Amino acid sequence: MRPTSLRALASIAAGTGILMRRWDFVAAYLQGELQEGEVVYYHAPPGYATIGADGRPRICTVEKPIYGMAQAGRRWQRTLFPWLLDYGFTQSSSDPCVFTLRSSSSDEQLILGCYVDDLFVLHRDSSAGSLYASFTDALSARWNVEDEGPVSDLLLNVEIHRAAHHVTLSQASYIQHMVDTFLPDGVPANVQPSHAPASSDLPRHVEQA
Numbered sequence: 442m443r444p445t446s447l448r449a450l451a452s453i454a455a456g457t458g459i460l461m462r463r464w465d466f467v468a469a470y471l472q473g474e475l476q477e478g479e480v481v482y483y484h485a486p487p488g489y490a491t492i493g494a495d496g497r498p499r500i501c502t503v504e505k506p507i508y509g510m511a512q513a514g515r516r517w518q519r520t521l522f523p524w525l526l527d528y529g530f531t532q533s534s535s536d537p538c539v540f541t542l543r544s545s546s547s548d549e550q551l552i553l554g555c556y557v558d559d560l561f562v563l564h565r566d567s568s569a570g571s572l573y574a575s576f577t578d579a580l581s582a583r584w585n586v587e588d589e590g591p592v593s594d595l596l597l598n599v600e601i602h603r604a605a606h607h608v609t610l611s612q613a614s615y616i617q618h619m620v621d622t623f624l625p626d627g628v629p630a631n632v633q634p635s636h637a638p639a640s641s642d643l644p645r646h647v648e649q650a
Contacts, residue, residue, distance in 0.1 A: 442538040442554040442561065447599060448610065450539075450554055450563055455608040459565045461592040461601070464577070466521075467585040469558035473506040473517035481510060514557070521555065521584075528579065544572045551576060561592065 454461050466472060475481070481503045485491050493499045506513040526532065530540035530553065540553040549572040554561035560580075564573035580586055592601050598615040601608065620628065 442556045443536050444599070446533075446536045446539050446554055447561070450552060450561065451601065451608040451610055453552070454563055454603075455606065457565075458606070459563050460567065461603065461608075462562045462564065462567075463589040463592045464560040464562060464580065465587045465589050466558040466560070467587060470506050470508050470510075470513040470517050472584060473513065473520040475503070475506060475516060476519075481512075517557075524583065525553070528576070542572065542576070547572070549573075560586075 451461075453459070482500050483503060485499050485501055489499075491499055503510070506516040510516075522532070522537075525540050528542070530542045530551075533539040533541070538555040540555070542551040542553075544550070549564075549566060551572055552563040554563075562573070562577075564571075567573050577588070591603065598612060600611040600614055602611070603609075
């Protein structure tokens with residue numbers, strides 16, 4: 442899910458008052474499937490014999506995508522997305538990681554935002570028999586997932602704070618993490634704070650343009 446999609450979904454939630462909930466796929470890549478006929482070789486992991494009884498190096502093949510494989514994320518996506526489409530969701534044309542589902546018997550609607558192993562779910566009703574309850578029952582039956590409750594922490598490095606009629610998005614923690622990582626000795630004294638970061642040569646660049 443793109444950051445712009447996250448902002449759009451947060452705006453929808455703030456404007457309509459619908460709920461935002463987060464589900465996590467446990468070890469998501471291990472729940473993916475290799476494509477038919479796909480073979481991936483790898484060296485035997487530490488602790489296993491690397492030389493066979495015939496004296497030749499032992500090479501292994503994977504039966505499912507594993508962490509560290511270049512294509513593991515893609516295989517996970519190609520396993521999850523078809524399942525969502527088969528369930529009845531419609532994939533967004535502007536962001537392929539956003540899906541919508543409307544009930545055929547009521548005005549209920551689900552909006553999903555997928556980001557690697559996180560599922561960002563917008564819904565209005567969570568009572569028994571609701572569209573949300575039916576979907577999460579099917580989700581739990583098919584996948585190893587955990588309900589992490591209402592969205593209230595980081596998603597795409599964005600902090601999400603929900604109040605009665607608005608949703609606040611912030612990247613203060615992410616910015617502080619970047620500062621701690623790349624400026625461990627603190628911000629240099631010659632760096633001047635600015636509410637609108639830009640080159641000091643901006644006026645000259647504008648004139649030249």
